[in-house]
Amino acid sequence: MIDPKGLTAVAGIGYRQYKRGTAPLPERGVLVQVIVDACDDAGFDPALIDGFVSYGDDKNEPVRLMPDLGMKQLNWSAQVWGGGGGGVAGAFGLASAAILTGQAKAVIVFRALTEGNSGRLSAAVMAHHLNDHMVAAGTVAPAQICAMRAQRLFEHHGVPQSVCEELVRASYHHGKRNPDAVAYGRDFDLEAARTARWIAEPFRLFDCSRENDGAGAMLVVSSELARDLRKIPVKLLSVAQGAQKGWGDLLENDDDDLYPTAGFGAIRERLYAQAGLTPADIDVVQLYENFSAQGVASLIDHGFCTYENVADVVRFENLIANGGKLPVNTSGGNFAHGFVHGIGCAVEAVRVLRGESANPVPGAQTCLLAGGPGSPTISSAIFGLN
């Protein structure tokens, strides 16, 4: 068996984001742009791409990209199952698996989403899961399902709801300083957030991620090939996807102890063991947060804190790039940078390790990418420079 640690790397990134409903081109056009951007970033000819991986029910079948990219050969196309963002990190595992087994040489991991083509993301995600049981109870949106789990996390498991505010504030702190972020240049109005309209209790508006038009693409190649390309290779140190018994699309019948979690207990040990790292070795986290409580639950799942000490760790000062011990979402994340189904979190994982983040983490060697929390099939990855 191959020890995959560090054998593949991200060599190029491309990301374009627009206000929802305002992409200048239809979805596939924006996608082609970011793929070419990623290749330009790496100094790599798009015609030499031979594989694609996506997640979250992306609708852009790779073969249709071949004419625009000038590709001669498609050797690999795959997608992680699931309607939510649970597969974003696992997508890198599929790309890496193809490369390490000689089935492809240059694989693009992508996600593209424009409202004009794919409609509202929240509706698409829920359509993947919707059934008459849920509709009969009026639970038709991800926010409501996550809200019920959050309520249990706070009321039954004793996690203080105030930690959610700390995570949101840190995200907007980073977003304010990122010229590409929707929150760029804006002061976060804490009082306005505290009194913003309810979506589904305990979530108010600012507990919820945004939706943006846009696309992201990342070129994955062998670390050997990446060394010859333009940018510093950001290596894939480990990646894991999956679920455990008692979790996942069970009509809210997940096991008692799993119900309030984000589902990452299933992969935590595999993820760290493959990288030979522990949570203490992680320098920065890109945390997919669909909703504030699920972001916090993900940090708990990944071993950064517990129900008991979460308030000591998930503090604004501890989460920001400038001085925090656990910098989280240095671009602003899904809350304050923007949300193209979480591909922006993966892009930022590479940027921050290259030293290209708007909120740099000096000396960062490792970055954990936590995929969509609460998804039936979840995934995470650890990227590193060595």
Place this chain on the structure above:
Amino acid sequence: MGATGYHPATGAIGAEGRYWDALIEGHLELPRCRGCGTWHWPAVWRCGTCGSWDHGWIECPLVGSVFSYTRTHHHFAGTEGLPSPFVSVLVLLSEAPIRLIGVLEGDEHDLRIGASVTGRIDRTRFGEASIPALRWSLTR
């Protein structure tokens, strides 16, 4: 098991056909493996515990306790048939290790995790469809 006259408004029906037919007949039935006694919800075709394909549908009273809940304020498409705001409750049944989701009706004053509830069968309007639905009330 699973053969049903029920036509779902969304998605595909799985192994839970009898659940819908029983609700339409006015009572709650849930599946239990005849091989090993394990309750399964969502319903399964095959018991992953003992391998049996034989499940009995057991009538259960609409009595339980609140496992969690949310009060929805945003007007999500598909909730037009419900008042606004409305409370969805996830109820752990008293007589089976199964949680069912429904809408809370009546007084919401003592709503909390662990609160006792009783239920009744109603319908939720969804577009042109009228879906058999559970309504729960806090026990006085």
